[in-house]
Amino acid sequence: MKRKLGISIYPEKSTVEKDKEYIEKAHKYGFSKIFTCLLSVDKPIEIIKKEFIEIIDFADKLGMEVILDISPAVFDKLNISYNDLSFFKELGAAGIRLDLGFDGLKEAQLTYDKTDLKIELNMSNDIDYLNNILSYTPNKDNLIGSHNFYPQKYTGLEYGYFLRCSRRFKEKGIRTSAFISSQAASFGPWSINDGLCTLEMHRNLPAAVQAKHLWATGLIDDVVIGNAYASEEELKALGELNPYLLELDVELENGISDVEKKILFQENHLRRGDISEYMIRSTEVRKRYTGADIPARNYDSQKIGDIVIGNNEFGKYKGETQVVIKDMPADSRKNRAGKVIEEELFLLSFIGPWINFKFKEKK
Template sequence: MKNIGISIYPAKSTFEKDKEYLTLASKYGFTRVFMSLLEVEGDTTEVVEKFKKAINYANSVGIETVLDINPGLFGQLGVSYSDLSFFKELGASAIRLDLGFTGAEEAHMTQNPERLKIEVNMSSGTKYIDNVMSNQPNRDYLTASHNFYPQLYSGLSQEHFEKTTAQFNQYNLHTAAFVTAKNGELGPWPVQAGLCTLEQHRYLPIHTQLTHYKLMDSIDDLLIGNAYAAEEELKAVAEGYLGAYPQLKIEFTESATDLEKKVILEEIHSYRGDRSEYMIRSSMTRVKYKNEDFPAHQTGQIKKGDILICNDQFGQYKGETQIALKEMEDDGTRNIVGRIKEEAVFLLDYLPPSANFCFVE
């Protein structure tokens, strides 16, 4: 089951602001919140109480807390990895180990009587998870998540992300990764140029980020790393990531007709399994709209990302919907009715044949 989450930073914000954000996120179906307790500065009791208050409120609106900690914090708080009751008393549902132990400790922690989930770090690319699994953890209480990266150019490459994610997926563990909100300014550290897992996502709209994850289908939960995301971003994540089908955002040409817009926006499209290297074909629209007219209007040189509808000049293919994957010559048979948003054209490389998808304007 896929879930969506947000992040808050009680040590650097006010309870009122966090409460407002948690309430809004709950409205859109968010069920996880990430909180960073990597270091406690100042009065430990005061900081712990701030977290406890935020966690209790999150619980009251149906949002479970994953608390990010590191081994050094265990000593600072006087907590032993063999007794995690402190975190249960805080109200947390899971603790995330920002830095791991040897594998044996993590496995031992999954046996905790408080039934806290133990979330391990996915991003290192070592044999770490193999060490954990060799120590026979309770898999019901072992989950995993990638890091986020505040520093520009420091996020994961696509290749490394795929490699490390596969290491965890082979054990069928529940996984998570982070996207970044455009206007979010709050994170755990002073330096912050967005809080994403994948470097290529850093300055992309949140809809493009989430659609990339949905198409890859290798991560379970998606969390917004920085606070505070705008309401429209929360809505986009809820609808785009939890929705039934991947959404491709498009812009129509000025000449696109009402009928063509209806064909594009009101249908669930299906990528034909007998794939072409030149286009994604959604053929059922030519069946449903076979009695409609599609006069030729805007044809021309076709490039990757163009949205096409076969026109009346194309015989039995009239009404078929296509997305260009390569440049194609203009033979007058295809109306160019729109285009995938430029920053999202790369998503076409992740749409698999036989997949269903939809367009949004």
């Protein structure tokens, strides 16, 4: 299942021109999904249709799918029948997100609507909601899931709860998504905007770190920026991520050699399967540097997040690359080459046995 990046737009809080500019910029950096909201729109139906059709048509021509967030109240407000989703198809949407659910049978029936729209379910509930829907034999190809976002600080999901909710969907083979928060964006659908993330622990982290974490869990397919507008720097950083391989940002040690830089940044690293509690060992890489010259450099200790490389004094272990996960005394046979940045230290726990990972120099 190909993983995607997405943005969010709120036409009632901006202009069509600004939304188009943002969509085009995101597309340039590889984004392919758009979330937008009908819950907070308070305009006549004719104006809603005109604005949304123009924006969604623009996105569609760029190959970006648009999901509309709705609730039962939206059906009533716009006088739309549950048995006919053609209004949303006329807008050009690829799918609708049900912010509030129905009774299970209704969700299942919606997946067979003649419009063939994707029906996106709210994942942020640790109840048997999904199994109830599946018991009514929906068209699973038209069923996807998305977590909520939380505009008020300290109200985002607790991590353990998030994992339980996400597993319910992932274990059933349903496509999943969650929201991250831009640190540059200024608005969302509601007046309160302390960021728009799914996980509370993400609220003040850089957007790229949030995305790395969601993908590292293996439970989230699509990562969507909840608030608008993210900066071009954020869009670029997210677009450069590998959705399938964890890349850790590294601050380099002074005096590091070109050979050590090559080992760090031009190699894919693989953690050994027989793991140590003190370090993540990338041992395959040393086979390619048996003839390299790696002079020894002194350092004081090995702290969590330090990246060390075996030097000329380390015999057959020369070139072996290790990431410290538990403090240790210094070892003169190793050179400290750099350190995983503070914001990403928690990601080290996702590098388990036989997990591939990479390093990237922090700019």
